[in-house]
Amino acid sequence: MIEDQPSHTAIHVAATRAAHLRFDPPPHLLEDSMAEAFLGDEYAGLIDTLDNNAHWVLRENRLFVPLRARWVEDEVARACEAGVRCFVILGAGLDSYAFRRPAALHDLEIIEVDHPATQRFKRARLDAIGRKIPDGVRLVECDFERARVSDTLFAAGFDAGTPAFVSWMGVIYYLERETARGALAELAELLGPTSGVALDFLRPYEDLSPRYAELTRLSGQYLKRAGEPHVNFLRDEDLEADILEAGFGEAEVVARRTLIDRYVRALHSEVPLSERFGLAIARK
Ligand SMILES: C[S@@+](CC[C@H](N)C(=O)[O-])C[C@H]1O[C@@H](n2cnc3c(N)ncnc32)[C@H](O)[C@@H]1O
Numbered sequence: 001m002i003e004d005q006p007s008h009t010a011i012h013v014a015a016t017r018a019a020h021l022r023f024d025p026p027p028h029l030l031e032d033s034m035a036e037a038f039l040g041d042e043y044a045g046l047i048d049t050l051d052n053n054a055h056w057v058l059r060e061n062r063l064f065v066p067l068r069a070r071w072v073e074d075e076v077a078r079a080c081e082a083g084v085r086c087f088v089i090l091g092a093g094l095d096s097y098a099f100r101r102p103a104a105l106h107d108l109e110i111i112e113v114d115h116p117a118t119q120r121f122k123r124a125r126l127d128a129i130g131r132k133i134p135d136g137v138r139l140v141e142c143d144f145e146r147a148r149v150s151d152t153l154f155a156a157g158f159d160a161g162t163p164a165f166v167s168w169m170g171v172i173y174y175l176e177r178e179t180a181r182g183a184l185a186e187l188a189e190l191l192g193p194t195s196g197v198a199l200d201f202l203r204p205y206e207d208l209s210p211r212y213a214e215l216t217r218l219s220g221q222y223l224k225r226a227g228e229p230h231v232n233f234l235r236d237e238d239l240e241a242d243i244l245e246a247g248f249g250e251a252e253v254v255a256r257r258t259l260i261d262r263y264v265r266a267l268h269s270e271v272p273l274s275e276r277f278g279l280a281i282a283r284k
Pocket of ligand 1: 009174
């Protein structure tokens, strides 16, 4: 993160969700109707750079980014059926779930946590588009590299006795592995039974198809300029080990085949589901 600047990657993934709606034919994985408004005039042009002429990795992101958001939203719905009453979104960025959640989940408490600079940007954009933060939704500030997630959540009124579902999307690869492991351990201690954490992670490029080799250079340069370099690459078994060592009872990396069957097959997508990102759940 660049001091006092909102996360550039948060803006970029919001543009990616907007581009999914604009450039991909229906059916859509996710109708993030607020993404474009969040970006405003200043970042509107970014959406056009993600059209069908974009670099293949940006087109891959146009499939993966809405897919991971949709997957989380499906998992939240499932968790609520099992008794979860609080949804914590760590590194929420410009996530808009709190503004368009299903009516049946209107009483779900939502705590969005993000870096102070990103959180200020989100509040400013909400003011600019005249949207109020809904009742039961809190936006709180935390720099994961400097403060404990559990302290932040307690200060925000988090009740450890309430079963909670935590989403941690698009974040752990920007954190040192030790920081991510520490936060997982805090969450394992904090969360009660039936709670869980959904997260995505980045696999080492050398394990993947040869086309990913160029990303080490390409996205490395871009992300360094944005102040958000990828520093944490994990094999599936390493993430599962980190989750279990943190104190969770169960760790599941969702099989790529499952995601393809559940979400991608119906889309007639021209690009394959990314190999580099994985989705995982830690359960108490
Ligand atoms: C790629 S964005 C993902 C945003 C959101 N989860 C989504 O999928 O749209 C990464 C997010 O992590 C947050 N982040 C990165 N480093 C952070 C840190 N040290 N402390 C708090 N938040 C951080 C950024 O502010 C940003 O919102």
